[in-house]
Amino acid sequence: MTAVASRGVRGWLGNHAVLIFGLLVLLYMFTPIFVVVLMSFNDPVGRLGYDFAGFTLYNWKNICEPYQLCESVGNSIKIALLATGLATVLGSLMAYAMVRHYFRGRGTANLMIFLPMASPEIVLGSSLLALFVNANLAGQLGFWTVFVSHVMFCLSFIVITVKARLSGLDPRLEQAAADLYANEWQTFGRVTLPLMMPGIVSAALLSFSLSFDDFIITNLNSGQMITFPMFVWGSAQKGIPMQINVVGTIMFLLALGMVLGGLLLRRIRERPTA
């Protein structure tokens, strides 16, 4: 009897070993996030200590207290929005051309889009700095040089994401629209674009978070301007205000809310057909 039971337990463990290991890996990935959320409520000994000393809402009520923190978050949001906007337009056009149009140099185009993703950020950042220095723009490093570089590295990710969505679409849908006397613009506006939209939206979200989070390229090309990751870097050398954990927590909750909301929306939409 006990033998059977133990075999049952062992069998269950055997069947679920991979799942259990996977969940442990996920725990590893979540551990720092727990710390960030916890630390956002920390009341440290001295305002810069990094041990959990007591619970407080002070950091949440005084987010902007550390000098330049909110300014840096504002800069990051502005750059991420602008860079994502432009990169999404340029990248979606490229993705559409690559899936639906014939042109020469496709291999070269693929390589040119792939290479920025395959280069370490430090190389991309230092190349851009070399360019700006050689163009005598070293004095003008700031918002626009960062914007330019963010559009560059977001572009590849957008092309790949939108392309993946487009190549999964059945081209017969567009042919059907044409059969029903839609002209090329109507087909694009009423059939192709709506079908591309989920890809474009997820590409834009990815691009926003890549841009917002970038440190290595930004750090080299930002001159005197400070973005949020640069603020964190700077404070890591001096002393870390707990408010960065508040910003981290807010970012996490916003993004999680958006993704889970999207997931839920899809579930609801798919229900009638399922």
Place this chain on the structure above:
Amino acid sequence: MTALGHVPGPVGAAPPAPEASRRGLSGYLLMLPGTLWLAFFFIVPTVTLVASSLYDPSGTFAEGYQMTWHWQNYTDAWSEYASTFLRSFLYAGATTVACVLLGFPLAYAIAFKAGRWRSLMLVAVIAPFFTSFLVRTLSWKLLLSDNGFIVGLAQALPFVGEDFRLLATPAAVITGLTYNFLPFMVLPLYASLEKVDPRLIEAAGDLYASPFTALRKVTIPLAMPGLVAGTLLTFIPAAGDFINAELLGNPRTRMIGNDINDLFKSSVIPTAAALSVTLMAAIIVMVLFYVRKAGTEELV
């Protein structure tokens, strides 16, 4: 074995391969703006970087640099930073191995064992991205610190001494790198594994393959494109990273990214450029090696 929670559609039901049907100018016009952007801000800078690596090192940021085809920049940089390069690739290699060991089981679990929890587990994989890279790395600094609970836990073990510490060791740097780049391993692996028909794995079992043999002869070969992509996506950024080395390491765990960044920041442009070009060249050689296996279209 049917409780795999994943019933694939009939083979061959995918839409026909989209044909690049439309000819004429419009394709070129659509490609033009993005291509120009990449040309101006990716290709031109890369060329400039290579040129800068051959400038006369006696130039300064303020007065400008002379192009003297000074190849010695490279030999000087190599002899001074060889050990840093070696360390960077060593750490990146260790990170990649750790990511495979942690990421493959996780991707496998999501693809075959998660059932209805699959989407939620995928969200969990990318969730760490939702907060800032630097803020997360700083929390590892806290977790691994001498009075953090991981070190306390380890010191309680019988075979670990009192002077055991984690922060400011190579292990801490590799832990941070692994943590930061693990999703780049899991996602492509999952994308490949998800396409694997579980009936193929069952068939291996029916043909008397042990679970391990089935894994080695069926699952892993079928997941190869994801494994290759994941390896590149972890190794490349890890090799160039300096955030983890700076925040979690010590002066003896500096990686090449630390030096390139510091040299650029202190305006020693030719040496910094030579190091940067060397890093890129080394990585391109490795990428080409892999691309021959998988092809760019499959990689991206």
